[in-house]
Amino acid sequence: MRDFFKIFGRFVPPYKSNLIFAIIFNVLAAIFTGIQALCVIPVLEVLFDTTKEVTTLLSWDLNKEVILNNLYYYITSIKFEYGVIAVMPFIGLFILIATLLKVGFTYLASFEMIGIRNGVVRDIRTSIFSKLMALPLSFFSSEKKGDIIARATGDVNEVENSIMSSIDMFFKNPIMILVMVGIMFSMSYQLTLFVFVMLPIVGFVIGRTGKSLKKSSLKGQRKMGVILGLIEESLGGLRIIKAFNAEKKMIKNFRGEAEEYRSIMNRLQRRYVLAHPLSEFLGTIVIIIVVWVGAILIYSGNSSLKGAEFMGYLIIFYQIINPAKAFSTAFFNIQKGLAAMERIDKILLADDKIFESDGALKLKSFDNYIEYRDVQFAYEDKIVLNKVNLKIMKGTTVALVGQSGSGKTTFVDLLPRFYDVKGGGIFIDEKNIKDLKLYDLRAQMGNVNQDAILFHDTIYNNITFGVEFATKEEVEAAARVANAHDFILETENGYQTIIGDRGTKLSGGQRQRLSIARAILKNPPILILDEATSALDTESERLVQDALEKLMKNRTSIVIAHRLSTVRNADVICVFNEGEIIEQGTHDELIKLNGAYNKLHSLQMRD
Helix, strand or coil: CHHHHHHHHHHCHHHHHHHHHHHHHHHHHHHHHHHHHHCHHHHHHHHCCCCCCCCCCCCCCCCHHHHHHHHHHHHHHHHHHHCHHHHHHHHHHHHHHHHHHHHHHHHHHHHHHHHHHHHHHHHHHHHHHHHHHHCCHHHHHCCCHHHHHHHHHHHHHHHHHHHHHHHHHHCCHHHHHHHHHHHHHHHCHHHHHHHHHHHHHHHHHHHHHCCCHHHHHHHHHHHHHHHHHHHHHHHHCHHHHHHCCCHHHHHHHHHHHHHHHHHHHHHHHHHHCCHHHHHHHHHHHHHHHHHHHHHHHHHHCCCCCCHHHHHHHHHHHHHHHHHHHHHHHHHHHHHHHHHHHHHHHHHHCCCCCCCCCCCCECCCCCCCEEEEEEEEEEECCEEEEEEEEEEEECCCEEEEEECCCCCHHHHHHCCCCCCCCCEEEEEECCEEHHHECHHHHHHCEEEEECCCCCCCCEHHHHHCCCCCCCCHHHHHHHHHHCCCHHHHHHCCCHHHCECCHHHCCCCHHHHHHHHHHHHHHHCCCEEEEECCCCCCCHHHHHHHHHHHHHHHCCCEEEEECCCHHHCCCCCEEEEEECCEEEEEECHHHHHHHCCHHHHHHHHHHHC
16 A cells, blocks of 8 residues: 555645545535434434433533433424424434535535546646657667557556545545544444454455455556557558468467456456455454344443444444445555556656756757767667767768668767767767757757658648748748649648548658658758658659758758768768778768778669
8 A cells, every 4th residue: 555655645746625625525424424324313212212301401512412412302392292203304304414414525525536536647647648758769669669558548547447546435435434433432432442353354354365466457457568569560560461461370469469368357357356245245244243242232231322322333333334345445446556557657757868967058059060079879788889970060961871780870869869878979069969958959950761750630730840830831832842832732632631640641752752841841950861762762762852952952961871872962971880980081082992882882883
């Protein structure tokens, strides 16, 4: 339960006013529940003709003896004047008023708790998404996308359905139990002390039964992450699955994972549904023993309770049984919820790593140069860049070439701080990028990648993505420069056409031209192009290359390219090999050098 209260302390404080009102309403509801139960005693006394006859009315006071005395005074008066039958409506009115106040305050308490419950769940969801947006790319390279989605959806639902649904119980049932126990003590302290001995034994048995729920629930949630990951991968690779006739293989894999999930959930839910019958059975045992002990006390003369009062005592005691049973059900629920929260915390408590230093500097403009100084980077133990040095002057185009895995993409990813360098530093106009505000740093850059990253939205919104105050004219101008305006007008709704998930309604060349239009609209001084034309056919490549040349004009451009023909006019070409720049110069200089670049060029010319 310590973990439960840690979660409570993290997420509930913003709703403390709701919590205070809920506690007040629960106290009032518990008091009127006790009054409602006590009103049964006069009913029983009337039925069995054992009503106390009181003829003296005392001055009203918040005192048990005074209240009971005056209640029995009015019962006696009505009994003498109108007869025994007339007493019942009078007592019934008291019960009705107490019940109305009880259910009214119960509703108000639940009203406040609903605000807390839904508010906390919203905060958890928002915190997860905000954290996912803040985490570095390295976090996602070691986590399955399906498992992350499972944590952000299924696990949050589990927290909502288990932990948050139990919060109401924690601020309702203990209050109810305390108030009822107080009334029971006032009626018979001997019997109540015996009850205190019995209830912890029942709680121990229930606790032992639910001990393994958290572990089983954690296994189930992990397996659901695997299943969602398999679905996500299969949908993404559906073309390859069909091309290689691998449908049966994928179905077999999925069936195996689904069967394991079924087995885990069977064990978990069978233990979970044991909570209610077990608590009811143990509660019945406790009632039988209490009745037996109570009968012994009454008939031995060691208790002040009479027959009707003992029945009232049992009714009040029964008001404890239901909250106690709810505790057991909530205990099982919380164990499941804690397992879900443990998985959620792997996101919420993950190390951001990419952070702004205190007093980070603003970067208003890029004026002179970018410089990599002895830059080192490694993924875990694998060295990707080894003491790389390069100075890129403003307005120049630098091309990065070399074999796959030589460090080119990592080189450009370090500039907007998608990752942080492990050694050395990157400087913009003599300012270390680690000392700059992240927003300002990335505002200076635009990206066009090999895979055009678009969103399930309109063409217009995809072009204006990240640009808050763009006019229609500016959007159309950017599309024209990117050679995209004509094909946009040919779509069903022009700029308001929905392009589908990741732009699936468009061709590869069209998607790439939209991503170029987006970069043009942003109008960044620094441009990063990562093999922007490598996956296109000849016609699309010509249109995209023309758009890129317009985009690169008067900008500082860093271009990753496999096709050397696209970068032969670059101001500087850097040849990467195993994390190092082994050659650099213009196209003609590198050809004369007759080294690695010339070898790559000769191979491509031969092809």
